[in-house]
Amino acid sequence: MDMKLESIVLPVADVDRTRAYFETLGWQVDLDHQADGFPIVQVTPPGSPCSVVFGTGLAAAPAGSIRGLLLSVADLEAARAELTARGVDVSEIFHDASGTASYAETYARAPGLDPERRSHASFATFSDPDGNVWQLREISTFG
CATH class of the missing domain: 3.10.180.10 (2,3-Dihydroxybiphenyl 1,2-Dioxygenase, domain 1)
Incomplete structure (x- = not known):
């Protein structure tokens, strides 16, 4: 179903x-x-x-208490640039240095895109006006 x-x-x-x-x-x-x-x-x-x-x-839940709202994008650099142009304070791009493509906020962040450009492994974050945290996640393969 x-x-x-x-x-x-x-x-x-x-x-x-x-x-x-x-x-x-x-x-x-x-x-x-x-x-x-x-x-x-x-x-x-x-x-x-x-x-x-x-x-x-x-x-x-209290306003601003939500974390890890994932927005999947095909091109993280382009998505970050567009949001920044719209006045959004977006973090620098980072990847999960542990190589696990974890969704937790506490994984080992390393600067820049994933060196192998693996799907689901590069991120940037921003917060809405209440502090809910949104995460851009680059996905190149689906399924």
Whole structure:
């Protein structure tokens, strides 16, 4: 049975500020709705089948508490350059020096792209206005 992740709920403190931020990134606003006086917004990164939903009272986690939100890109250098041009403070590119392509924030970071340019092994990070941490991950092979 196919199962597709449709959306994630993101804990944020200010819905309008977060919507404006994601619009700055070029993400599509799919929904901006008021339900019983509470705003609900859904945005989708370009080319992604999964959306991000945020609003008042949607998330049990505190604003800014989410880590490791992975955004897969084919060209990490180009993705970093585009986000930087849009005013996002993106980390320098790094790779996992242990060679395991770990997703944990505590792995052995080494500067620059993975020397072998392995898929899933090069990263850059940025935070949204609430401090939720997003990770760009270069993927050259899927499957």
